[in-house]
Amino acid sequence: MTTKNTIVERVADFLKRYPPFQFLAEESLLKIAGQVSVLYYEKNKSIFKEREKNHGMFYVVKDGAVRLYRTQDSEPKIVDICDEGDLFGLRPLITKEDYELSASANEESILYGIPIDLFLPIALEHRDVSNFLIASFASNVSDPYSLEESGKLFTEYSVERNSEIFDLQKARYSKNILTCTSDTTIKIAALKMEHRGVGSIVVTQDDRPLGIITNRDLRDKIATGKFPISDEVTSIMSAPVRCFQKDLSVAQAQLIMLKNDINHLCITEDGTPDSKLLGLLSEHDLVVSFANNPVVLLKEVKLAKRTKRLREVRLKVAQLLKKYLDQNLPLSQILNILNEINYAIAVRAIELALTKMETPPPCKFAWLALGSQGRKEQLLYTDQDNAIVFENVVEEDYERTQAYFINLARLVTRAMHKIGYAYCPADMMASNPRWCQSLSEWQKQFSVWILEPSPESQLLSAIFFDYSYVYGDTQLVTNLSDSILQKLDRNTNFYRVIAKDAIRSPSPLGFFRQFLVEESGDHKDFFDIKARGLMPLIDAARVLSLQHKLRNINNTAGRFERLAEVEDNNKEIYESCSYAFKALLKFRTRQGILHDDSGRFIELSTLSKAEKLKLKRCFKSIHDIQELLTLRYQLK
Incomplete structure (x- = not known):
């Protein structure tokens, strides 16, 4: 009879709840779990420092929280807070280099140290795992608390860059390729392109690609009179052609096209021009792959002539939101991207309405x-x-x-x-x-x-x-x-009045740290995350921002981050409030998508223990900010 190692099984059960371990087979998980180092850190205890030699492992937060920071002007600047299930310290795994950030326990924490030498071969065997890790490392974290869930797929980048350059889905290419032989005249090739309604033709020999002719070649070389249309296609074709194997990702295709200033890639058996042509990938194919890309959606909005078209875009935005949540894109970036599109929709609706006046x-x-x-x-x-x-x-x-x-x-x-x-x-x-x-x-x-x-x-x-x-x-x-x-300078009592509003809903936890739920009505025994979680933070950020006369910062998380800069003595409270707000808003959004409603009222019995713990951790920030308001505005 085989004796089971319960500790190893418990570690494996924990890991399989989180990416990228959820992609692994049980055998691989147990192998990793058997070699995991279980590490305990007291609050503020250092885990590693900037430029410290790597430990030969990366880390997963089992319990507690870890802060990642870099030193700027002799002061620590928080980059991220890692919560239960989050990965950190990936640099040694991906680049075999030493740490660029410092890490320390934000509270009493238990970590799992995963040996790199053990994990790397397993990761390379699983595409989903390696893709996840590569995309995680491609992240460029720069703002405090910009990652609500670190070690995930994406981090800080602007809407302009957000063409999903790190999208790891496979590129779809056309297998029905228009081809011709090298002795075909330019005129015949152009007629074939016109008949098929395509913008390119591949010149082949024995099913291997020799070159390619595109509409641009016809424009630049024929319409200008440089070559007569009676010449053979070899006189104007682009050669040699750029080739790749069939399993390339959208990201790879986009990078190759950008690097080589080309609009087409030939797909061949071995990725070279010396093997059989299998298909053709065009820039248009990439645009189709990016159907829900924000840049494409913004263009659709600007070109929309009817409200119906804007509604179609808005439906795509809903799909984009779900996709980004599934990919664990930081909430700050989800907000930036989706609000750009929402604002563009509103602008276009106004423009169309003006034409009807x-x-x-x-x-x-x-x-x-x-x-x-x-x-x-x-x-x-x-x-x-x-x-x-x-x-x-x-x-x-x-x-x-x-x-x-x-x-x-x-x-x-x-x-x-x-x-x-x-x-x-x-x-x-x-x-x-x-x-x-x-x-x-x-x-x-x-x-x-x-x-x-x-x-x-x-x-x-x-x-x-x-x-x-x-x-x-x-x-x-x-x-x-x-x-x-x-006007605010003429009645400072106004701050006290609206501060009272910010503390009207007490901490979401009762005396025994139980969730305060609705006692009556349609949502009896449900937890109101808007009224008890989000609104106290929104109201607090508003009154404090008005007092400091902060302009052009309406976002709640952004307000707290700015407040952390202007009130250094309360920096920790404000930064934790920013983090808590983004975590709660993301949680509400996930619940809304899951139940196809506003996500406001949550049935607590449907939450896992880990989810409840994360919520409770956020509620400490609400208690702290309400205490600050009570003292500052003498509300008791």
């Missing part, structure tokens, strides 16, 4: 996004919150001017509704005359909210103080912001 706008105006869209935190389908501010006009023209913009807003909000953004139940939309006003009227409105705070103004402050510019005249928005900041 009988006359151009009577004066300058600006369209504002409010609430979650204004904070650029809108991921799941939510309702619309928007407003219009227009240029001051003489009194006799005010009613007519306002009517024009209300009609415009109705067209826009109707289009947005068709695209997939529900009407606001409270009618906080630009089509409501109350939220479609001149600059001076808006200034008066904010003045009342600030100087004469009331229960209604507290409610509206949570929406209207998070506005951001979408379309129109930017100076109007700047003038409005200037006016608000000036």
